[in-house]
Ligand code: NAD
């Protein structure tokens with residue numbers, strides 16, 4: 582059984598993946614390498630730190646000596662790279678760290694994997710395809726046309742991973758995930774932001790007309806999709822992971838408010854995000870052909886996520902009342918002051 586180096590394992594998807602992987606693979610061993618940025622939180626794995634199959638190294642994926650030493654000392658055979666700066670709005674406010682971690686950090690992991698002859702699985706995103714016109718669904722061979730600093734850094738990483746397979750024969754696989762929702766998602770992202778604002782009785786800042794389309798997929802289905810590729814995927818291949826169905830942001834907001842029993846008067850249309858991608862949509866047939874299928878449709882995924890925030894104030898209340906406040910003010914104070922339709 583492989584020993585996994587899970588980078589970014591204290592973040593939202595990484596922590597869900599670690600929990601899922603250890604629940605399914607009794608002989609599994611996981612070493613997390615995580616810098617513990619604002620989005621990386623030990624409490625995301627509060628129930629697992631006593632498990633002898635799990636260990637944590639605190640550090641940066643761009644630190645080549647640390648990555649090499651960790652892989653050698655821990656007998657790592659497979660790197661699963663979740664570590665990233667992940668929020669589009671943060672990438673608009675401060676883009677350089679996105680290049681440091683998402684591009685250079687991924688490049689360092691590839692170099693260590695090449696040196697030590699390890700397999701690397703990279704977690705990419707549907708945002709690398711850019712805005713998708715109506716009637717089209719992205720397939721894995723489509724060109725990458727990213728439009729935000731976040732998406733551009735993820736596209737660069739995605740292409741570096743492919744280049745290492747082509748040039749050096751490095752055994753790699755890539756999954757491109759849709760918008761994930763579920764437990765432990767930092768409340769900067771739309772669904773947890775809206776759920777926690779609703780629970781706090783604060784307005785929900787919807788960018789522009791709110792008719793942008795997203796495939797809101799439950800993080801559980803992303804984890805099973807990654808597992809399917811790790812176990813059955815073809816080396817050198819890319820796989821889309823999502824539900825294959827989209828909804829508008831306003832539909833998502835309606836589900837959140839209905840589940841939480843809050844009034845729709847909380848919705849505020851605010852100034853749009855610069856360069857906001859109107860629509861993401863992916864075809865997921867290639868992953869389905871490996872025997873994978875999602876358990877949640879997007880409506881259930883959003884509803885289930887909203888319910889988790891209602892039941893887990895212990896997790897999000899300290900974030901909302903602490904460090905998150907400064908970001909929230911920078912991002913929303915002026916927007917919310919000029920309320921009304923855009
Ligand atoms: P997150 O922001 O919740 O967590 C990111 C984790 O990476 C944190 O634990 C953070 O501490 C860690 N990290 C950041 N910089 C690091 C560095 N230099 N070295 C080591 N660790 C570092 O992110 P997430 O939402 O869980 O996303 C995980 C991955 O999935 C990312 O690669 C992201 O691009 C991708 N993805 C996310 C979504 C989504 O909807 N959230 C969708 C598709 C793909």
Ligand code: TYD
Nearest residue numbers: 669760769770771772774786787788793830
């Ligand atoms: P987000 O969760 O940031 O994911 P992404 O931009 O990577 O898809 O946002 C999801 C959608 O919600 C996106 O269309 C932007 C929109 N949005 C808002 O309308 N208001 C907000 O405050 C946020 C954070 C997002």
